[in-house]
Amino acid sequence: MCSVCGCGHGEVKIDGKEPRNHSHDHSHDHSHDHEGESEIGVYSHAPGLAQKRMVQIEQDILAKNNSYAAQNSNLFSKQGILALNLVSSPGSGKTSLLARTIRELGKKPVISVIEGDQQTANDAQRIRETGAKAVQVNTGKGCHLDAHMIGHALEELAPHDGGIVFIENVGNLVCPAGFDLGEAHKVVILSVTEGEDKPIKYPDMFHASDLMLLNKIDLLPHLEFEVERCIDYALRVNPAIKILKVSATSGEGMEQWYEWVRTAHKMVLSGHPTADIYSKTGGKE
Amino acid sequence: MHEMSICEGIVQVLEEQACAQNYKSVGKVWLEIGPLAGVELESLRFCFEAVAKGTLAEDAKLEIVETKGLAWCMKCSNTVEVARRFDACPTCGSFQLQVTGGDEMRIKELEVN
Ligand SMILES: Nc1nc2c(ncn2[C@@H]2O[C@H](COP(=O)(O)OP(=O)(O)O)[C@@H](O)[C@H]2O)c(=O)[nH]1
Numbered sequence: 418m419c420s421v422c423g424c425g426h427g428e429v430k431i432d433g434k435e436p437r438n439h440s441h442d443h444s445h446d447h448s449h450d451h452e453g454e455s456e457i458g459v460y461s462h463a464p465g466l467a468q469k470r471m472v473q474i475e476q477d478i479l480a481k482n483n484s485y486a487a488q489n490s491n492l493f494s495k496q497g498i499l500a501l502n503l504v505s506s507p508g509s510g511k512t513s514l515l516a517r518t519i520r521e522l523g524k525k526p527v528i529s530v531i532e533g534d535q536q537t538a539n540d541a542q543r544i545r546e547t548g549a550k551a552v553q554v555n556t557g558k559g560c561h562l563d564a565h566m567i568g569h570a571l572e573e574l575a576p577h578d579g580g581i582v583f584i585e586n587v588g589n590l591v592c593p594a595g596f597d598l599g600e601a602h603k604v605v606i607l608s609v610t611e612g613e614d615k616p617i618k619y620p621d622m623f624h625a626s627d628l629m630l631l632n633k634i635d636l637l638p639h640l641e642f643e644v645e646r647c648i649d650y651a652l653r654v655n656p657a658i659k660i661l662k663v664s665a666t667s668g669e670g671m672e673q674w675y676e677w678v679r680t681a682h683k684m685v686l687s688g689h690p691t692a693d694i695y696s697k698t699g700g701k702e
Numbered sequence: 703m704h705e706m707s708i709c710e711g712i713v714q715v716l717e718e719q720a721c722a723q724n725y726k727s728v729g730k731v732w733l734e735i736g737p738l739a740g741v742e743l744e745s746l747r748f749c750f751e752a753v754a755k756g757t758l759a760e761d762a763k764l765e766i767v768e769t770k771g772l773a774w775c776m777k778c779s780n781t782v783e784v785a786r787r788f789d790a791c792p793t794c795g796s797f798q799l800q801v802t803g804g805d806e807m808r809i810k811e812l813e814v815n
C-alpha cells in the first residue's frame with residue numbers, strides 16, 4: 418500500500434495487483450506534510466491543550482476526488498485523448514457496446530479501455546479479444562470508480578497520444594454520478610429491457626451525463642417500452658442531454674454514436690499537435 | 703454504499719486538516735448538504751459512525767444543515783425552489799429548469815479538541 422497518499426488501502430486491484438508502489442507520475446497533490454504529522458504527535462502527548470474550539474474549513478467533501486480528476490483531465494488534454502466515462506445499471510450493454518465500437522471505429526484513433534468491476538476480470542478479457550489494450554480495475558466492495566484509481570490505471574494503460582480512452586464504470590446508477598474521473602463526458606446507457614422511468618429514478622446520473630444511449634432497440638418489437646416517454650423523462654432531468662437509439666447487437670444506430678465520438682474527439686484535438694489524426698479517414702474539415 | 707464513500711471522504715478531510723489546524727479529535731462536524739446532492743441523510747449518519755470508528759472523529763456528531771434546491775426556469779425566467787431534479791417549475795409548469803443550487807455537499811465547520 419502506498420504510504421504517501423494512502424492508496425491501495427481497501428481492496429482495489431489493478432489487473433489483479435495492488436496499485437503500484439508509487440512511481441506516481443500522475444503526481445498526486447501529496448499535500449501530506451510530515452512535519453505537520455510530528456507536531457500532532459507532540460500535541461497529542463501534551464496534556465492541558467484539550468481546549469474545545471471551532472475551525473472553519475469550508476471544504477467540498479469530494480474535493481480530494483476532484484483534484485485527482487483534474488490531474489487525469491490534464492493528462493488527457495496534454496495527450497490529445499478523448500476520455501469517456503460509460504455508466505449504466507449492470508447488464509445494459511456497456512461491454513458489448515464497447516467491443517463493437519472498437520471493432521467498427523477502426524484503427525485510428527487508437528482506443529484503449531479501463532474496465533471497472535467489483536470482482537471479475539471478464540470484461541477486460543472481452544475487450545482484449547478485440548485487440549485493444551485494456552486494464553481491469555477491481556474495486557472490491559467499492560461501488561464506483563474514483564479518480565485516484567483511474568490515475569493508477571492510466572499508469573498501467575499508458576494510452577496513446579491522440580487516442581480514445583473508454584472507461585467502463587461499475588454497474589451502478591447511483592454513486593458514479595458524483596465521482597468525476599477527469600473524463601470529457603459521461604455517457605449513460607439505458608437498455609429498453611429496463612424501466613422507462615429510470616431517468617427520474619436516478620436523476621443525478623442522467624443529469625450528469627451529456628449523452629444517453631438507449632440500447633437494445635432490436636428488442637423493442639417484443640417489449641412494451643415507451644421510447645418517447647423515456648426520452649421525455651430524460652429531458653426533464655437534463656434538458657441538454659443528447660439521446661441516441663442503438664443496438665450493440667444488431668449494429669442499428671451505431672454509426673450516429675461513432676459520429677458523436679468523432680465529433681467529441683475533434684473538440685479535444687482542436688489545436689493539439691496530433692490534430693491531423695482524422696485528416697486521412699474523415700476527409701477535410 | 704454511496705454514503706459509505708462520502709463518509710470516508712469526510713473522515714479523510716478531518717484527518718488531513720488535523721495537521722494544518724492542530725487538533726487531535728473532532729467533537730462535531732457541520733455539513734451542508736443540498737436536497738439534490740443525492741445523499742440519504744439517515745444512511746449518512748449510520749455510515750459515519752461505522753467509518754469514524756477508530757479515527758480521530760470517533761466521537762464526532764454530525765450536524766447536517768440542509769440547503770434549498772434552486773433552479774432557474776428557462777421558460778418564465780424565475781428562480782424557483784425545487785425538491786428534486788425532475789420537478790416542474792412551480793410557477794409555469796415547465797420542465798426546462800437549470801439547477802443552480804442545492805447539490806452541494808460541504809464540510810463547513812468543526813468543533814475540535
Ligand atoms: N438484444 C440485445 N442484447 C444486448 C445488446 N447489448 C448487450 N446485450 C446483451 O446484454 C447482456 C449484458 O451485456 P453487457 O455488455 O455485458 O452489459 P454491461 O454489464 O453493461 O457491460 C449480454 O447478454 C449482451 O449480449 C443489444 O443491443 N441487444
Ligand SMILES: [Mg+2]
Nearest residue numbers: 511512540585
Ligand atoms: Mg460490463
Ligand SMILES: [Zn+2]
Nearest residue numbers: 419422424445
Ligand atoms: Zn496513489
Ligand SMILES: [Zn+2]
Nearest residue numbers: 560561592704
Ligand atoms: Zn459508490
Ligand SMILES: [Zn+2]
Nearest residue numbers: 775778791794
Ligand atoms: Zn417557470
